[in-house]
Amino acid sequence: MDERALRGLIAKVKVGKLSRRAFVHKMLALGLTAPMASQMLDFCGVANAQAKFEYKPTKRGGGGALKVLWWQGATLLNPHFAVGTKDQEGSRIFYEPLAGWDEDGNLVAALAAEIPSRENGGLAADGMSVTWKLKQGVKWHDGKPFTADDVVFNWQYASDPATAAVTIGSYKDVKVEKVDDFTVRVIFAKPTPFWADAFVGTRGMLIPKHLFADYIGGKSRDAPANLKPVGTGPYKFVDFKPGDIVKGEIFADYHVANRPHFDSIEMKGGGDAVSAARAVIQTGEYDYAWNMQVEDEILQRLEKGGKGVATITPGGNIEHIQLNSTDPWTEVDGERSSLKTKHPLLSDPAVRQALAMLVDRKSVEDHIYGRTGSATGNFLNNPERVRSKNTKWEFNVEKASQLLEDAGWKKGPDGVRAKDGKKLKFVYQTSINTPRQKNQAIVKQAAQKAGVDMELKSVTASVFFSSDVANPDTYAKFYCDIQMYTTTMTQPDPEVFMNQFTSWEVATKENKWQGRNITRWRSEEYDKTFRAAEGELDPVKRAALFIRMNDLACGDQAVIPVVYRPRVAAISSKLKASLSGWDNDLWNLRDWYREA
Amino acid sequence: MGYYLLRRLLIVIPSLLGISLLLFMVLALAPGDPFEELATNPAVPPEVRASLRTKFGLDDPVPVRYVRWITAMAHGDWGFSFVSRVDVDKLILQRLPTTLFVIGSAQILAILVALPVGVFAATRPYSLFDQIASTLALIGFSLPTFFTGLLFILVFSIYLDWLPFVYRADLAAVGWRWYWEQFRQSIMPITVFGLAVGASMTRYVRSAVLDVIRLDYVTTARAKGLGERKVVVKHVVRNALIPVVTLVMLQMPAIFGGAIVTEQIFRIPGIGSLLISSILANDTPVVMAVTFVFACLVVLFNLIADILYGWLDPRISYS
Numbered sequence: 051m052d053e054r055a056l057r058g059l060i061a062k063v064k065v066g067k068l069s070r071r072a073f074v075h076k077m078l079a080l081g082l083t084a085p086m087a088s089q090m091l092d093f094c095g096v097a098n099a100q101a102k103f104e105y106k107p108t109k110r111g112g113g114g115a116l117k118v119l120w121w122q123g124a125t126l127l128n129p130h131f132a133v134g135t136k137d138q139e140g141s142r143i144f145y146e147p148l149a150g151w152d153e154d155g156n157l158v159a160a161l162a163a164e165i166p167s168r169e170n171g172g173l174a175a176d177g178m179s180v181t182w183k184l185k186q187g188v189k190w191h192d193g194k195p196f197t198a199d200d201v202v203f204n205w206q207y208a209s210d211p212a213t214a215a216v217t218i219g220s221y222k223d224v225k226v227e228k229v230d231d232f233t234v235r236v237i238f239a240k241p242t243p244f245w246a247d248a249f250v251g252t253r254g255m256l257i258p259k260h261l262f263a264d265y266i267g268g269k270s271r272d273a274p275a276n277l278k279p280v281g282t283g284p285y286k287f288v289d290f291k292p293g294d295i296v297k298g299e300i301f302a303d304y305h306v307a308n309r310p311h312f313d314s315i316e317m318k319g320g321g322d323a324v325s326a327a328r329a330v331i332q333t334g335e336y337d338y339a340w341n342m343q344v345e346d347e348i349l350q351r352l353e354k355g356g357k358g359v360a361t362i363t364p365g366g367n368i369e370h371i372q373l374n375s376t377d378p379w380t381e382v383d384g385e386r387s388s389l390k391t392k393h394p395l396l397s398d399p400a401v402r403q404a405l406a407m408l409v410d411r412k413s414v415e416d417h418i419y420g421r422t423g424s425a426t427g428n429f430l431n432n433p434e435r436v437r438s439k440n441t442k443w444e445f446n447v448e449k450a451s452q453l454l455e456d457a458g459w460k461k462g463p464d465g466v467r468a469k470d471g472k473k474l475k476f477v478y479q480t481s482i483n484t485p486r487q488k489n490q491a492i493v494k495q496a497a498q499k500a501g502v503d504m505e506l507k508s509v510t511a512s513v514f515f516s517s518d519v520a521n522p523d524t525y526a527k528f529y530c531d532i533q534m535y536t537t538t539m540t541q542p543d544p545e546v547f548m549n550q551f552t553s554w555e556v557a558t559k560e561n562k563w564q565g566r567n568i569t570r571w572r573s574e575e576y577d578k579t580f581r582a583a584e585g586e587l588d589p590v591k592r593a594a595l596f597i598r599m600n601d602l603a604c605g606d607q608a609v610i611p612v613v614y615r616p617r618v619a620a621i622s623s624k625l626k627a628s629l630s631g632w633d634n635d636l637w638n639l640r641d642w643y644r645e646a
Numbered sequence: 647m648g649y650y651l652l653r654r655l656l657i658v659i660p661s662l663l664g665i666s667l668l669l670f671m672v673l674a675l676a677p678g679d680p681f682e683e684l685a686t687n688p689a690v691p692p693e694v695r696a697s698l699r700t701k702f703g704l705d706d707p708v709p710v711r712y713v714r715w716i717t718a719m720a721h722g723d724w725g726f727s728f729v730s731r732v733d734v735d736k737l738i739l740q741r742l743p744t745t746l747f748v749i750g751s752a753q754i755l756a757i758l759v760a761l762p763v764g765v766f767a768a769t770r771p772y773s774l775f776d777q778i779a780s781t782l783a784l785i786g787f788s789l790p791t792f793f794t795g796l797l798f799i800l801v802f803s804i805y806l807d808w809l810p811f812v813y814r815a816d817l818a819a820v821g822w823r824w825y826w827e828q829f830r831q832s833i834m835p836i837t838v839f840g841l842a843v844g845a846s847m848t849r850y851v852r853s854a855v856l857d858v859i860r861l862d863y864v865t866t867a868r869a870k871g872l873g874e875r876k877v878v879v880k881h882v883v884r885n886a887l888i889p890v891v892t893l894v895m896l897q898m899p900a901i902f903g904g905a906i907v908t909e910q911i912f913r914i915p916g917i918g919s920l921l922i923s924s925i926l927a928n929d930t931p932v933v934m935a936v937t938f939v940f941a942c943l944v945v946l947f948n949l950i951a952d953i954l955y956g957w958l959d960p961r962i963s964y965s
Contacts, residue, residue: 115818119812122923123923125727125729125730125927126729126730126731126732131731133681133683133684133729134683211693211697214694214697214698214701215694216684216690216694218690218691218694219690219691219694222691271726271731276731277732289816291740291741291815291915292727292729292730292732292737292740293730293915293919293920293923294741294815294915294919295814295815295816295915297816314818316814316818318812318814318913319913320910320913320915320919320923321812321910321911321913322910325799325811325911325913328804328811329811329812332804333803333804333807333810333811335803335810335811335812336812510677512677512678512682512926512928513677513678515682516677516678516679516682517679517682517695518677518678518679521677564692
């Protein structure tokens with residue numbers, strides 16, 4: 051799909067022939083993110099959709115206690131130090147960003163008075179700055195007013211390398227200045243098409259200047275407010291025990307009318323995902339549980355009890371298979387999978403295409419993931435195919451065999467194909483996790499039929515995903531032919547995500563395998579397209595460039611996407627909550643309510 | 647006695663040093679990194695992870711880190727958690743009361759069950775009661791707590807819907823309701839854990855009483871015309887309890903270990919579940935501290951057992 055086709059689609063949305071949501075879903079199928087899709091619509095002047103979530107309570111409070119279960123409890127409550135999503139979620143009860151992302155990728159204002167756009171003058175035409183108008187009359191939990199100084203302070207705090215904030219990536223390359231007490235301007239170093247990063251969503255939560263000002267930089271760990279948050283959110287801090295419990299109570303001066311509905315909130319941590327699902331769906335002891343990494347079969351069985359259900363929220367996580375472009379079995383200058391080598395078998399395009407055809411995604415979906423993972427052929431390839439859910443995936447053992455046969459890979463007496471004395475034998479690794487081992491088995495079986503031998507290898511997750519330079523089994527070293535894991539696209543802008551195929555990101559010994567290009571696949575055209583997208587201000591043109599990049603990487607089978615994994619949560623049947631795959635689960639906590 | 651105590655205490659120091667060195671080595675050699683999650687998150691630049699590692703001293707060689715840890719420890723500084731950036735001693739103190747409550751109640755329950763059952767079974771060996779008690783005890787200590795725990799949850803929480811299976815350290819209720827809620831949520835973990843401990847204790851009590859009850863002085867007491875009750879309580883149980891008390895003390899470390907499993911199942915925020923989550927998060931200072939606390943307890947209870955033995959049984963002297 052090129053720029054013209056995209057513009058055609060947008061025009062259809064404009065005249066109402068295509069729903070906004072259908073457009074967003076189409077863009078998701080193309081490997082883009084919902085926030086990016088909605089940005090395209092905004093840019094082309096399609097009116098922002100009204101939030102569909104209906105908040106029914108007519109007064110503040112009175113809803114009793116909200117009990118949520120996080121099987122990994124929050125361990126700290128400063129959003130700038132939030133190592134994992136669990137910490138972000140814990141912080142999100144008390145802190146708010148300027149705006150958050152809803153499920154269709156629209157920006158929804160929280161502490162901002164309005165979302166910046168070209169029309170309201172918030173966005174500079176040259177893409178060099180964005181001006182945020184802040185909501186007035188917002189109070190911190192201790193009664194102090196929230197002003198532009200707080201926003202500027204958060205930038206200073208996070209961008210100071212000595213603070214070692216994990217949010218630094220969103221703040222280090224921008225400058226933030228105060229225009230007046232309720233207006234701030236974010237200034238970029240270069241034209242930036244995706245402006246909604248700093249102060250937005252998971253990494254945009256704002257902490258109060260008056261409590262953190264003395265604890266900037268090296269002293270950041272000593273701030274008492276790290277453990278006793280004072281925010282602007284719907285709930286005030288009551289109690290926190292790391293890894294166990296976070297408690298909050300209603301904030302009577304909250305800046306949105308009639309909210310929140312609940313009088314108190316309790317986030318309990320610990321235990322495991324299955325029993326968390328039980329506590330919500332089966333016994334109703336809790337109202338909501340996060341991240342249900344539970345087999346769909348079990349969830350369905352629990353749902354028969356009727357006290358709760360599993361909700362599926364689309365996001366950007368893809369379980370995929372990577373094919374190594376370099377030779378993992380030859381050591382060059384003390385490293386295997388070195389850029390100086392070429393994979394002896396996988397460098398043949400026919401082999402890669404055949405492998406892509408040997409992944410039975412449908413079976414993987416039906417027998418392993420169920421609702422929690424739908425078959426996908428994309429990071430992206432053919433949009434024609436994406437449209438329908440019943441699309442047939444190219445799973446075809448005969449065709450794959452034929453392809454290999456034609457390319458000169460002939461079956462030997464042991465049933466394994468070979469060419470020029472090289473046998474089609476691969477080592478296929480993944481982390482230890484029941485669905486993944488089942489998935490490996492499905493692929494191996496099909497490969498065997500086609501005369502490809504696969505040796506399966508599983509590595510403990512703590513080793514596989516570690517960055518231990520001394521360990522040969524990490525995913526970043528990729529010391530084998532094929533590997534599989536889930537890549538997460540949590541950030542709303544695909545740019546960071548897509549840099550994993552650029553040639554300067556290759557994981558090598560030199561960069562201690564910290565580069566993000568794990569497959570070591572390289573293409574000059576891809577690099578060029580990526581560079582072009584970095585500076586492209588027109589979101590539609592930029593989207594077309596990203597789609598092109600997707601085409602390049604998937605078309606050449608650098609990776610074989612398997613299933614698309616939405617977020618799964620357990621929720622009580624009475625609780626009404628609006629969830630989003632592009633932000634935290636609690637991004638819109640203020641609107642949560644329980645039906646009588 | 648004083649000399650013996652001093653000697654024992656002096657031996658404690660090198661053994662604790664040895665234990666801490668071993669623990670530190672194992673943890674340093676184990677794979678993983680507390681900031682692993684940052685590595686797979688493309689939005690976090692690698693420099694952040696690198697600077698966090700330097701800041702927390704993770705890039706120094708292992709011996710340097712060990713010496714730093716042990717000197718800080720000697721000064722009473724337990725270090726701070728990489729994950730929650732809270733001082734470790736605070737973290738442990740926060741959780742200790744819950745663990746002590748659960749373990750203590752379970753231990754009391756175990757004694758309440760084991761003593762009468764064991765004694766009664768021993769006074770009537772091979773009777774129907776003894777057979778049943780022995781069989782149940784065998785089942786009790788053969789079944790691991792993670793199994794009985796899940797079974798209890800399935801029966802009492804899910805099928806019968808009587809009891810909650812998520813334990814909360816700070817209940818919202820006050821007054822009598824608090825006691826009632828606390829009772830309801832504690833009953834399953836304490837029973838599961840207490841019965842497992844009680845089962846093995848019953849066997850100890852029974853065999854200890856059996857050993858004593860056939861001795862001549864017991865026959866003498868009976869011949870004097872003392873009532874059976876008096877014979878058993880005053881003459882038999884008192885002597886039989888000497889080995890039992892030491893056994894209970896020596897069992898303490900195993901009990902702390904067992905608490906880890908029970909705490910995980912019922913989401914009890916004790917030090918056992920703290921240990922598990924810290925191991926999963928590669929939070930070395932917390933893992934070190936908790937395991938070190940366990941090691942101290944083992945050494946301490948060994949010492950107490952030895953001293954108690956001499957005190958209870960005057961035949962043994964330490965001079």
